Amino acid sequence: MSPERPDPASLTLVVPVYNEAAALPAFLAELLPFAAALPAEVILVDDGSSDGSRDLLAALASEHVRVLRHKLNRGYGGALKTGVAAARTRYTITMDADGQHRLEDVRRLYDAICRTDADMVIGSRRGQKDASLGRAIGKRLIRLLARSLMSVPVHDLNSGMKIVDTRMAQQVLHLCPDTMAYSDTIALLFINHRCLVLEEPIQIRERQGRPSTIGLRDALATVRAIINMVMLFHPLNLFLPAAVSMAALGLAWTARCYLRNHVVSQGAAVLLLSALFTLLLGLLAEQLADLRRTQGPRPLPDGGRDPR
Numbered sequence: 001m002s003p004e005r006p007d008p009a010s011l012t013l014v015v016p017v018y019n020e021a022a023a024l025p026a027f028l029a030e031l032l033p034f035a036a037a038l039p040a041e042v043i044l045v046d047d048g049s050s051d052g053s054r055d056l057l058a059a060l061a062s063e064h065v066r067v068l069r070h071k072l073n074r075g076y077g078g079a080l081k082t083g084v085a086a087a088r089t090r091y092t093i094t095m096d097a098d099g100q101h102r103l104e105d106v107r108r109l110y111d112a113i114c115r116t117d118a119d120m121v122i123g124s125r126r127g128q129k130d131a132s133l134g135r136a137i138g139k140r141l142i143r144l145l146a147r148s149l150m151s152v153p154v155h156d157l158n159s160g161m162k163i164v165d166t167r168m169a170q171q172v173l174h175l176c177p178d179t180m181a182y183s184d185t186i187a188l189l190f191i192n193h194r195c196l197v198l199e200e201p202i203q204i205r206e207r208q209g210r211p212s213t214i215g216l217r218d219a220l221a222t223v224r225a226i227i228n229m230v231m232l233f234h235p236l237n238l239f240l241p242a243a244v245s246m247a248a249l250g251l252a253w254t255a256r257c258y259l260r261n262h263v264v265s266q267g268a269a270v271l272l273l274s275a276l277f278t279l280l281l282g283l284l285a286e287q288l289a290d291l292r293r294t295q296g297p298r299p300l301p302d303g304g305r306d307p308r
Helices: 024-037 053-058 076-086 104-116 133-150 166-175 182-192 216-233 236-261 266-295
Strands: 011-017 041-047 065-070 091-094 120-124 162-165 197-201
Touching: 011 024, 011 076, 024 041, 024 053, 041 053, 041 076, 053 065, 065 076, 076 091, 076 166, 076 182, 091 104, 091 166, 104 120, 104 162, 104 197, 120 182, 162 166, 162 182, 166 182, 182 197, 182 216, 216 236, 216 266, 236 266
Parallel strands: 011 041, 011 091, 041 065, 120 197
Antiparallel strands: 091 162, 120 162
C-alpha cells in the first residue's frame, strides 16, 4: 500500500475545534481538498464553541467529513477522545485547527507508520523555537519528569500531531484526561504498554486566529497526569527515591549526633522510620500495580485484548 495514496479505510484525520472561527476558513480550504485527494476521512469535533465555529462546521458534513459536537466545552483532550473513539480506520492522526500543523506532515507521518509498522509516530518539533520562554521551560521540565520517573525515550511528548493505531488508542482512551495533558498521557500509555513509539520531524507554522490559551494551569495538569501515570503503573519509581532520600538524611543526621554527643536524635529516628514505612508502602503499591497490569485488559501489538 502506497503512502502517497492511502486506502480510504486506513486513515482518519481528527481535528478538535474550539472558538477557531478566525482560522477555520483558511484551514478548511486546505484540509478538505487534501483529505479528499489522499483519500482520508475527516472528523471535526466542535468542543462547545461559542464564536461561530459551530455554524462553519455544520455546513461541511458529508460522506467523508463527519462533524461531532459537544454541547459544552470538555477540553482539548475531551475533543480528541471523542474524535478518536469515533474513528473507523486502521490509523488515526490528530492535528490542530489553528493552522500550525502542515498538511504535508500528514503524509510524512503516515509514510513513517506504514514503513516502520509502528504503533504511534509522534510529529517531533525538536530544534524549533518555542512560542515563549515560559513554554520552553515548561516543556523541558515535563520532559525531564517523564524521563526520570518512567524512562521515556521520546523527546516531544506533548506534540499535538500524532498518528496512532486506532484500535490500540481506543483501548486506552478511558485513561486519558480531557485536558491538554491528553497528548502526553496517550504517548506515555503506549510506551508503558511496550508499543513501538517513534518520532518523525515536522515543521510548525505560526498560529492563526486567536492567541494560544495554554498556560501554567495546563503545565500543572500535565505534571499531575504524569505523576498519576507513574502511580498507576510504576509507583515504586516515586516511593523508592523518597525512601532513599529520607534514609540517607536520617543516617547522616544519626552519624553527626552520635559522633558529637554519642546519642541518636529523635528527628533522625523519625526520618529512618519514615523511610522504612515509605519503602513498604511503595512495595505494596507496586504489588497492586502488578496485579492490575496482569489481570486487566491491555493493548496488544495486533490490536486485540489481553484475555487475562
